[in-house]
Amino acid sequence: MQHLGKTVITHWVVKLVLRASLGSTAQPVCAIITHWVLKLVLRAVLGSTAQPVCAIITHWVVKLVLRASLGSTAQPVCAIITHWMVKLVLRASLGSTAQPVCAIITHWVLKLVLRAVLGSTAQPVCAIITHWVLKLVLRAVLGSTAFGSQARDTLLPLRCVSEDAVTSPSAPHRRATVCLGVLCVLLLAGLVTTCVFNIIQVSQHSTLLALYTQERSAHQTLRVAKMSLERENEDLAQQRDELNTTLRFITQFSKIPAKAFCQLIDGEIHCEPCLRGWIQYGSNCYFFYTGPYTSWLSWHSSRQHCLKMEADLVIIDNIEEQEFINQNAPNYFDEYHGYWIGLSLTNEKKWVWTNGSVLDTGFWIGQPQISYGACVLSKTGDVTLQSWTVNTCQMLNRWICEMNAVPWPRPIKHRAPDQQG
The missing domain is CATH 3.10.100.10 (Mannose-Binding Protein A, subunit A)
Structure with missing residues (x-):
């Protein structure tokens, strides 16, 4: 229990650090961390019975990450993930009797994905999928009485698949688990890549912002220095003109020394007109x-x-x-x-x-x-x-x-x- 408490505390600290460092972009990473911590806690408390709950948590986290990364375009992928999660939970709970319900869910998901990808042109394909799903469900529920001799031949390939699914209920479960695991790994890799890319972009943006701030400060300093130099130049030009005018007047007074107009007071020369x-x-x-x-x-x-x-x-x-x-x-x-x-x-x-x-x-x-x-x-x-x-x-x-x-x-x-x- 002490180990669990440390794990929860570490989880919250890591989320706090990520939010402080990355801001709003830390939400997907925080969701993955929360997901793994919840699964760890559930497995420690419930043992092997925690698998359906862990599957639901994984499904929720993957959908959250996809929506944060892809936006509205993530709907088809989220539908597929929900489909596999529901089938996984049903098979874990009902065993081989979950086959009809799983078929209906698969039918619904396929239609949703096709409509999202193909639009209005997906109607014929959806009708064919609905036809096969209905026959599969009837076959699983009513057996051989559900169809005539002609339908029996049509359902022969599907019957073989159905019988194989009934005789080996664990094979689809394993395939679904492997596919979901691969998908999670790919999503995690994509998310990590996206986070690294965002961190690099934020770092570059911060560097450029710092350079821009420095350049702007230097520009302001140069502008102030320029204005100061312009004022000094104007003062010097005015003083030059005044000195030239004064010189012209002084040169007219060939018999009067300049000291007749000026006197030294406290270290400064004061001249009268x-x-x-x-x-x-x-x-x-x-x-x-x-x-x-x-x-x-x-x-x-x-x-x-x-x-x-x-x-x-x-x-x-x-x-x-x-x-x-x-x-x-x-x-x-x-x-x-x-x-x-x-x-x-x-x-x-x-x-x-x-x-x-x-x-x-x-x-x-x-x-x-x-x-x-x-x-x-x-x-x-x-x-x-x-x-x-x-x-x-x-x-x-x-x-x-x-x-x-x-x-x-x-x-x-x-x-x-x-x-x-």
């Missing part, structure tokens, strides 16, 4: 000279001072710039003084800016009096916009310089000399 003391407005820088009376200059001298700083007297292009100039140029000394701007009168009696462009719209305090002079001052007073007036170019005044703001690139990290090496 305007020189120290200048005010940025838009893309330009403005210098409002507010020194004492002794340093005031004429229009031409004021312009020379601006040119030394790579700038020029301010050119006012629009009303917003005019408002900015008035807000940052405080009133001083008296009502006659102001700030020189880059506008003057030419010999052709045209008001021209220092860059050569002709004045379009002005912000005059009244009509300009050419007899007063040829250079223009901007005076801040109560009127916000109208602040221009004309005076002699030799008059000493303060002035306003203008230059382009330097478009420095993003802050550049730089190690201080005492931090290097």
Whole structure:
């Protein structure tokens, strides 16, 4: 009994392992294992009387395996197996008296198989089989009284077969057993082959899936790296353009060193778009000279001072710039003084800016009096916009310089000399 208990436990463990490894494909293998374990238990408990029950179990397992492997096409084969199993059980139970019943079962199975294989064309063959089976049954039940003299001759070959079957009842039993055993072996071999093939396919599928996962992960990594490189390339291209623009501006300032715009703070170079003391407005820088009376200059001298700083007297292009100039140029000394701007009168009696462009719209305090002079001052007073007036170019005044703001690139990290090496 202890051996039986170990066998049952081993059976359940093996089924559990197969289901965990193969999943739903383990059902046929589990059925075969259950079949052999049940037969082993029945033989140990019932002895030789367990043969019919074992035959039924074998029949059930073989049908289950066939349906799992072949699907709906397994019906004819299952019918044949059921036929042999029923005949085997009947012969084991009834002996020689089971011959008529076995003949009827054989007749039914043959008709089922023929209809499954041939379809509607199997009707004549089925009629012939039914004819022979009926004569065989009548002969076995009624004996010689069942037929006339003509039928006796027809049944002579069948009678010989029937008498042989009666005299040697064990021969068909042996043949059925051998055939069923061979069929089980073939089915088991086919099932094992199918399982091995499925295991190989699952292994190959798992390998391909792992490779696909790795390739997909590598593709994602490369895609992220590509996007990062593209962003870095865009940043480098933008920085290159900024450096080129900055270089073009710096080369214009031949008299002003770069350190006039930049200073080193905490190991980093910080550059301003305007020189120290200048005010940025838009893309330009403005210098409002507010020194004492002794340093005031004429229009031409004021312009020379601006040119030394790579700038020029301010050119006012629009009303917003005019408002900015008035807000940052405080009133001083008296009502006659102001700030020189880059506008003057030419010999052709045209008001021209220092860059050569002709004045379009002005912000005059009244009509300009050419007899007063040829250079223009901007005076801040109560009127916000109208602040221009004309005076002699030799008059000493303060002035306003203008230059382009330097478009420095993003802050550049730089190690201080005492931090290097």
